[in-house]
Amino acid sequence: xxxxxxxEDDSQHGVSTKAVEMVVAAAILMLGLVxxxxxxxxxxxxxxxxxxxxxxxxxxxxxxxxxxxxxxxRTLFSGKxxxxxxxxxxxxxxxxxxxxxxxxYVAATYFIGIYVASAxxxxxxxxxxxxxxxxxxxxxxxxxxxxxxxxxxxxxxxPLPKGPLETLIGY
Amino acid sequence: xxxxxxLMQGFSVALTYHNLLFMLVGxxxxxxxxxxxxxxxxxxxxxxxxxxxxxxxTSAIIMLSxxxxxxxxxxxxxxxxxxxxxxxxxxxxTFDGHPMAKAGRAGEALxxxxxxSFVGALIAVVVITFLAPLVxxxxxxxxxxxxxxxxxxxxxxxxxxxxGHPAKTIAAMMLGFALAxxxxxxxTGTLRMTFGTHELLRGFDFLIAVIGLFGIGEILLTMEEGLxxxxxxxxxxxxxxxxxxxxxxxxxxxxxxxxxxxxxxGITPGGATPASFMSYGIAKRFSRDGxxxxxxxxxxxxxxxxxxxxxxxxxLLPMLTLGIPGSPTAAVLLxxxxxxxLQPGPLLFVEQKDFVWGLIASMYLGNIVGLIIVLTTVPxxxxxxxxxxxxxxxxxxxxxxxxxYTVHNALLDVxxxxxxxxxxxxxxxxxxxxxxxxxxxxxxDMAESSFRQSMLLSRGEVSIFWSNGLVGSxxxxxxxxxxxxxxxxxxxxxxxxxxxxDEARPVE
Numbered sequence: 114x115x116x117x118x119x120x121e122d123d124s125q126h127g128v129s130t131k132a133v134e135m136v137v138a139a140a141i142l143m144l145g146l147v148x149x150x151x152x153x154x155x156x157x158x159x160x161x162x163x164x165x166x167x168x169x170x171x172x173x174x175x176x177x178x179x180x181x182x183x184x185x186x187r188t189l190f191s192g193k194x195x196x197x198x199x200x201x202x203x204x205x206x207x208x209x210x211x212x213x214x215x216x217x218y219v220a221a222t223y224f225i226g227i228y229v230a231s232a233x234x235x236x237x238x239x240x241x242x243x244x245x246x247x248x249x250x251x252x253x254x255x256x257x258x259x260x261x262x263x264x265x266x267x268x269x270x271x272p273l274p275k276g277p278l279e280t281l282i283g284y
Numbered sequence: 285x286x287x288x289x290x291l292m293q294g295f296s297v298a299l300t301y302h303n304l305l306f307m308l309v310g311x312x313x314x315x316x317x318x319x320x321x322x323x324x325x326x327x328x329x330x331x332x333x334x335x336x337x338x339x340x341x342t343s344a345i346i347m348l349s350x351x352x353x354x355x356x357x358x359x360x361x362x363x364x365x366x367x368x369x370x371x372x373x374x375x376x377x378t379f380d381g382h383p384m385a386k387a388g389r390a391g392e393a394l395x396x397x398x399x400x401s402f403v404g405a406l407i408a409v410v411v412i413t414f415l416a417p418l419v420x421x422x423x424x425x426x427x428x429x430x431x432x433x434x435x436x437x438x439x440x441x442x443x444x445x446x447x448g449h450p451a452k453t454i455a456a457m458m459l460g461f462a463l464a465x466x467x468x469x470x471x472t473g474t475l476r477m478t479f480g481t482h483e484l485l486r487g488f489d490f491l492i493a494v495i496g497l498f499g500i501g502e503i504l505l506t507m508e509e510g511l512x513x514x515x516x517x518x519x520x521x522x523x524x525x526x527x528x529x530x531x532x533x534x535x536x537x538x539x540x541x542x543x544x545x546x547x548x549x550g551i552t553p554g555g556a557t558p559a560s561f562m563s564y565g566i567a568k569r570f571s572r573d574g575x576x577x578x579x580x581x582x583x584x585x586x587x588x589x590x591x592x593x594x595x596x597x598x599x600l601l602p603m604l605t606l607g608i609p610g611s612p613t614a615a616v617l618l619x620x621x622x623x624x625x626l627q628p629g630p631l632l633f634v635e636q637k638d639f640v641w642g643l644i645a646s647m648y649l650g651n652i653v654g655l656i657i658v659l660t661t662v663p664x665x666x667x668x669x670x671x672x673x674x675x676x677x678x679x680x681x682x683x684x685x686x687x688x689y690t691v692h693n694a695l696l697d698v699x700x701x702x703x704x705x706x707x708x709x710x711x712x713x714x715x716x717x718x719x720x721x722x723x724x725x726x727x728x729d730m731a732e733s734s735f736r737q738s739m740l741l742s743r744g745e746v747s748i749f750w751s752n753g754l755v756g757s758x759x760x761x762x763x764x765x766x767x768x769x770x771x772x773x774x775x776x777x778x779x780x781x782x783x784x785x786d787e788a789r790p791v792e
Contacts, residue, residue, distance in 0.1 A: 166474035183451035243674030
């Protein structure tokens with residue numbers, strides 16, 4: 114589902130596919146080098162008792178480098194099928210408007226537990242994106258964590274991260 | 285008829301109230317997962333896996349595999365009614381399914397889709413019933429080189445048969461292997477690629493990767509596509525079902541072809557998605573109404589659905605018999621087996637008869653239950669998709685986060701899941717295939733240990749991989765798969781050279 118059709122509404126402005134393709138390929142290349150270097154460090158050869166720990170990963174790293182170099186090469190020198198916009202600024206904003214709150218949500222679970230964080234996250238999301246009235250936000254954002262609580266803590270006895278509120282009510 | 289006896293025994297395992305209940309729950313959850321964006325078979329099973337740790341392995345696998353069948357059924361609902369493929373393998377179903385729905389024949393399209401997926405799955409289960417014990421018996425004589433050769437075959441088929449560019453398939457796959465190598469090396473006790481950190485000691489769990497890549501990545505993609513789901517209303521009543529069933533036998537040849545393609549692609553891990561496209565393409569080429577494909581032909585629904593479901597089902601065959609999953613979801617189920625303390629592979633058929641045959645029996649039952657459930661409950665599922673995305677999206681993120689946390693009770697995993705989400709988003713948009721990455725991550729340790737053992741046996745000589753007929757022919761087949769794009773091009777050129785006159789029009 115690669116919709117990098119340049120004729121689409123306002124998607125002329127944005128991050129170019131070529132740039133992203135190169136960055137990703139370069140990152141994979143770096144990773145391949147790291148894998149090779151570390152495998153070399155632990156020994157990628159043959160010891161008295163058989164292959165060393167880095168023997169297999171070394172070749173994995175090598176093939177990884179080769180594959181990403183291939184992609185880099187293709188991106189640089191046969192650019193006709195990768196012209197276009199990877200993601201327009203408008204769409205990028207939409208994507209970030211999900212991703213950034215998700216990051217905050219995950220960070221928040223460290224401090225206030227997953228239940229309270231989930232309620233706040235769902236509520237905030239419904240408020241910002243859906244423009245729901247409070248009469249809908251409050252029940253939905255409370256019901257989901259309560260249902261999760263019953264399912265995990267009560268029925269399946271799987272403990273999830275909890276914060277000060279749960280301690281207050283004795284969990 | 286040893287298989288029939290074993291199967292009957294399997295039915296006695298599967299047909300307890302307890303297990304039937306799990307089956308029902310699994311199908312319902314599966315359809316729900318298949319319908320919702322961002323929750324697919326693979327990560328749905330991954331999220332629920334921790335909940336099954338305390339269950340008996342047989343009940344657990346029955347429930348989880350039923351989630352898988354449910355997800356396969358569910359994908360068709362969104363494709364036909366909303367033109368949104370809930371799962372990648374139902375993309376081809378949208379081509380004719382959605383036009384049918386828009387023409388007011390939604391009920392027919394859905395009935396055709398469900399029935400043909402049922403038929404595809406059923407035939408695939410029959411194939412599993414009779415082929416799996418043979419494969420298992422045969423592979424009992426496999427040594428490390430043979431196992432590595434089979435794994436090589438698996439990965440080479442991905443490169444050769446996959447839709448993406450080979451460079452990207454290889455990169456995704458090797459990334460999986462590299463991630464699998466992180467952590468403690470169990471053979472030598474060396475720490476690999478941990479860079480002195482405590483957190484990397486455990487390595488990367490593939491469940492986290494699956495939840496991030498498929499779950500969070502999909503949510504980000506869906507967000508980008510915009511949030512409006514415009515659907516067609518569907519009503520299925522017994523009359524429509526009956527009318528459609530009367531038409532379906534006409535397409536027996538398409539269905540059979542689809543099933544065969546599906547079984548083949550499922551066992552050699554091409555996967556359900558390419559199988560559905562291939563089946564659609566071939567049906568279009570051979571059908572008398574091929575020209576009308578894409579405008580709402582029932583045959584165009586039958587072809588991809590039979591193939592996808594047959595592939596999805598038969599992907600469990602290599603998982604059970606060789607310990608090599610044919611699809612990401614099968615890979616997650618394999619991970620489940622390991623967690624429940626069962627070693628997948630040929631010995632499973634000897635040592636865990638009840639488990640294996642209970643699972644196979646539950647495949648028959650699960651698909652029958654699934655067909656009845658989806659036919660009777662379609663309007664509800666369609667209603668779920670009318671819930672605004674601004675509610676569904678955060679709830680799915682919450683579910684993914686909980687799923688990631690429960691794997692190891694580690695909050696770091698939840699952060700890691702987000703990282704994998706970004707990777708999934710980038711990879712999907714750049715056409716890096718995710719399935720080989722997940723499979724390599726799951727199989728990495730196994731592939732490495734069978735490679736090492738082979739090297740030990742041969743004292744480092746690679747020639748062990750063609751030292752006898754069996755391992756040599758598997759490796760040969762692997763090479764054939766690897767270079768299949770090149771070979772098929774050469775063959776096509778040869779054929780064209782021979783008869784220039786009756787050159788067929790290239791068919792997409």
